[in-house]
Amino acid sequence: MALRTASRTKEEVLKDFRTGEIVQAARRVIGELGFADASMERIAHEAGVAKGTIYLYFRNKEELLAQVADHGFAVLMERARAGAARARGAEGKLAALLCAALEHSTENEAIFRALQEHRQLAPENPPLLAARLEHNLEQLVSFVAGVIERGTKSGELRTCNARRAARFLVESMRGAILERLREPTRSSVQADAATIVDFFLHGVGTTESPR
Amino acid sequence: MALRTASRTKEEVLKDFRTGEIVQAARRVIGELGFADASMERIAHEAGVAKGTIYLYFRNKEELLAQVADHGFAVLMERARAGAARARGAEGKLAALLCAALEHSTENEAIFRALQEHRQLAPENPPLLAARLEHNLEQLVSFVAGVIERGTKSGELRTCNARRAARFLVESMRGAILERLREPTRSSVQADAATIVDFFLHGVGTTESPR
DNA sequence: TAAGGTGCTGACCAACCGTTCAGTCGGCTG
């Protein structure tokens, strides 16, 4: 418990601690002001250090922001995986996954709003942050696609382009999250997740089977 | 043709012309650099006027950007309405609407990328641009909801929360547009629109009816 | 205690941006 991978406590552990502190501070400031207006000065103040100190732990602003984005997404994915693992069947797994995402976005409302704003995909000069966000989203889509593929193999879902369907579902989820953020007094997370999955599985058409 | 509403050609017409020129220039610059990096200096240069001139036609930068956003959206809506009007049935109208949107986003790729980036919903200090974008999206959702409601009344679609379903479809469309922008060599607009409508109408579930 | 080092500080810098406004000058009017 004390002798594992403890090379230089003074150097490594303290560095990790400071890094984490700054990332958390950045998270708070970004949540309050958005990515564009979160200045290094403000983040430093929030973290209780001087501006220059940040540059001892992060190469520049972009790297700091990228780490903030990665951290938040890692937590979300962990939660989604755990939820999906607990549930049974494709429908259950998808609902659990949506639940996890909706809950996470509700609890981290501020940072989530800010993240929205920075989904930029200009091909020229792709900044580090945009690339990370892109990669993160792709990871989520792949995970959902996996669930859908297994659902297809088990016969629970019909054959379809899994990746495309996954993207379809993820974007719908994004839409639901945005709507939830817009009007805080909404239905429960479970109800919203169920609605989305229902749409996703059955569609709104009425050709033959109602339910 | 020449005597209607022609109060001051020298004043009004020229003003409209200049305004249009500047909006078009802004469109180009935003497409190239994104909203955040489109400076008034650069836009002025692109429009072939001095920076100060812009302020004779627009109160400030935000108003200019808002007009750019409004202009683009107006064209899109016009196209979507026309497409839907020509088609028959809810499925046809939705497909035509998606077609129009996909085509429009393909043809105006650059500005569309940039617009993505500015979908920010911070509750505090809502800037003019964000409000306009919000309003524009709401208009599109309402239009789609109308189509869905009429489809429900005619029995082509099952009963559902039309607004929610519309939002669902619009967000999915956004996802498809993003994917198209990401990988330019994709299937045809019509095929993509059909796929989305198919998902939307029938879902991916296999409970009973395959088609 | 003196010397050396190291993490940290925050004043400073250069670059940039939106906005202003005093001045220019081509063209219209009388």
Add this chain to the structure above:
DNA sequence: CAGCCGACTGAACGGTTGGTCAGCACCTTA
């Protein structure tokens, strides 16, 4: 043609920001 008008210009300004660096305070070591 003279004189004025106002559309247009672009240098200048105020403000902000990301990034730097000389020095300070504290701790360890000799």
